Amino acid sequence: MNDFTNCPQLYKYRAVDLLPEPPSIDAERGKLIHSVLEDLFELPAGSRTFESALELLPTKWREQLEGKPELAALVLDDKEWFDRAQALLTNYFSLERPSTFESTYRELHLERDISEEIYLHGYVDRLDVAPTGEVRIVDYKTGKSPKPGWEEKALFQLRVYALLYWQNEGVLPKLLQLIYLGDSRVVKSEPTEAQLKSTEKILRNIGDEILTALETNHFPTKKSRLCDWCFFKAICPAHN
CATH class of the missing domain: 1.10.10 (Arc Repressor Mutant, subunit A)
Structure with missing residues (x-):
């Protein structure tokens, strides 16, 4: 996605x-x-x-x-x-x-069908369940933390994990935590039900767009700074 x-x-x-x-x-x-x-x-x-x-x-x-x-x-x-x-x-x-502290799960596989056509899954670096029941989802990043204003995009991955855990276990995670080892920074967020419902809506929309692209065989290019790190730049129609 x-x-x-x-x-x-x-x-x-x-x-x-x-x-x-x-x-x-x-x-x-x-x-x-x-x-x-x-x-x-x-x-x-x-x-x-x-x-x-x-x-x-x-x-x-x-x-x-x-x-x-x-x-x-x-x-x-x-x-x-x-x-x-x-x-x-x-x-x-x-x-x-x-x-x-004790870590409850490492590389925890979360999965769920979010519609009849869309299967969503991912692996959580670490998920900690406190003795009192609160859940913390942790992801390690070996690069540097995002610049101000880009934290929300970085947190989206953890919100997906939080959504899957909430839907599967019926427990809303208390804390999402991105640990950036490149510059020793931690980005935290306390997810709400509204945020996770919004995340699910976004996922469904992206899933529908993917299905449409597969049906029509239409995969437009999207030029950005990320192109400079893309291995396929040499064969991409946007650059040829």
């Missing part, structure tokens, strides 16, 4: 044509940090330290390389690679103390 909103043609390349893309060094770094933080919460509370996170780094990176050997060619300097990963973990520990 995010791809289609940014550019329907990008959605077609990825979801319809299934064109391959080379791995992204930034995305793979993000996967590495996510896997370290996921495993960190499997440890006893007292062991969830910065040192433990650093010990997990080489192991998780080896596992990542075993799954995608081509990643080795992307990392030209091992020291620089691990130094950057260590800096992101340093920023994480400046924002949270994982030894002081």
